[in-house]
Amino acid sequence: MILVTGGAGFIGANFILDWIGTNGEPVVNLDKLTYAGNLGNLASIDGDARHVFVRGDIGDRAQVGALLARHRPRAVLNFAAETHVDRSILGPAAFVETNVVATFALLDTVRGWWAELPASEKAQFRFIHVSTDEVYGSLGTADPAFSETTPYAPNSPYAASKAASDHLVRAYCHTYGLPTLTTNCSNNYGPRQFPEKLVPLMIVNALAGKPLPVYGDGANVRDWLYVGDHCAALRAVLAHGRAGETYNVGGGAEVANIEVVRMVCRMLAEARPGPDYMAQIAFVKDRPGHDRRYAIDAAKIRRELGWSPAESFESGMRRTLQWYLDNPGWLAGVTSGEYKKWISLNYAASAA
Numbered sequence: 001m002i003l004v005t006g007g008a009g010f011i012g013a014n015f016i017l018d019w020i021g022t023n024g025e026p027v028v029n030l031d032k033l034t035y036a037g038n039l040g041n042l043a044s045i046d047g048d049a050r051h052v053f054v055r056g057d058i059g060d061r062a063q064v065g066a067l068l069a070r071h072r073p074r075a076v077l078n079f080a081a082e083t084h085v086d087r088s089i090l091g092p093a094a095f096v097e098t099n100v101v102a103t104f105a106l107l108d109t110v111r112g113w114w115a116e117l118p119a120s121e122k123a124q125f126r127f128i129h130v131s132t133d134e135v136y137g138s139l140g141t142a143d144p145a146f147s148e149t150t151p152y153a154p155n156s157p158y159a160a161s162k163a164a165s166d167h168l169v170r171a172y173c174h175t176y177g178l179p180t181l182t183t184n185c186s187n188n189y190g191p192r193q194f195p196e197k198l199v200p201l202m203i204v205n206a207l208a209g210k211p212l213p214v215y216g217d218g219a220n221v222r223d224w225l226y227v228g229d230h231c232a233a234l235r236a237v238l239a240h241g242r243a244g245e246t247y248n249v250g251g252g253a254e255v256a257n258i259e260v261v262r263m264v265c266r267m268l269a270e271a272r273p274g275p276d277y278m279a280q281i282a283f284v285k286d287r288p289g290h291d292r293r294y295a296i297d298a299a300k301i302r303r304e305l306g307w308s309p310a311e312s313f314e315s316g317m318r319r320t321l322q323w324y325l326d327n328p329g330w331l332a333g334v335t336s337g338e339y340k341k342w343i344s345l346n347y348a349a350s351a352a
């Protein structure tokens, strides 16, 4: 079996659903259930014996140690993290606590357990650390895309905390021989993403007749990847990736934020005609230190592991929008209470 951390969040939950659907190997899912964790993401495998959910913190050495001893996973996939750049600006401490200190505790606990395994199990074990392209900093318009050898230059507290964890993961392979692999992926979008991130925030606000807040001039470029393609990349890295390596994962779909928002508006106008969604677009004061452009050179994972994205940005966005339209209950569940408080706090801070 495999141990997934953060499997009640956006990418982790999509990964577990894909994994159970395509592979069937049992999964233990350790998640703290922060605001971003939602067991409703896994409702379709409720009661499935192949999914064992455990509420807990990756920083809790006793709990993680007990899970490892009990389940003897052949791999750990670490998705657990604080992930929202805006939150890292307003409250960076939680990012250091989870992404650096707790991730270190996880890594160190896994190393201690792994060191005692029989030689054959030791050699086959994998620790996959799911990271981000934000560790590389910001690109100018004409710069080449980020490759695995691009120097780290994180600009937000979120990116810095993920960079720190990437360095620890690398060091644990180099120093102790723990078979680690790190993936640095571009912006994901798809079903079950918490609506503080761009794509679901725009869908939720557009449907509610609220303003669609776009930072600065909207020209910040991200390399968008459909979450199902990220899950396929992680399966390929687990199956065939070389221990000690890092793999950049990206969709080759560079799109400016404002174009993403316009696409949501155009697609919604077809699916739910009536309102003038474009008229809801509202430019707001830019996020401090907002990186201008990210682009991923995914040549290594394409060449070495034969992975490539199945969805174009257009097809992935259609699937995404349809999922949100088909799942109003999920949306209602995550957009109550705390969520409303956060949105008003963040966008009050960034109101022009």
Ligand SMILES: NC(=O)c1ccc[n+]([C@@H]2O[C@H](COP(=O)([O-])OP(=O)(O)OC[C@H]3O[C@@H](n4cnc5c(N)ncnc54)[C@H](O)[C@@H]3O)[C@@H](O)[C@H]2O)c1
Residues within 6 Å of the ligand: 005, 006, 007, 008, 009, 010, 011, 012, 030, 031, 032, 033, 034, 035, 036, 037, 038, 056, 057, 058, 059, 078, 079, 080, 081, 082, 083, 084, 098, 102, 130, 131, 132, 133, 162, 184, 185, 186, 187, 188, 189, 194
């Ligand atoms: N979303 C993206 O576009 C993107 C892109 C590249 C990489 N990543 C990385 O992928 C991973 C998953 O991202 P996501 O978008 O699914 O995040 P998310 O915020 O949706 O989910 C994070 C999950 O981790 C859990 N968690 C947080 N702290 C924990 C702790 N201390 N112990 C156990 N569980 C904890 C939360 O409850 C939540 O379920 C992160 O490591 C992130 O850095 C995300």
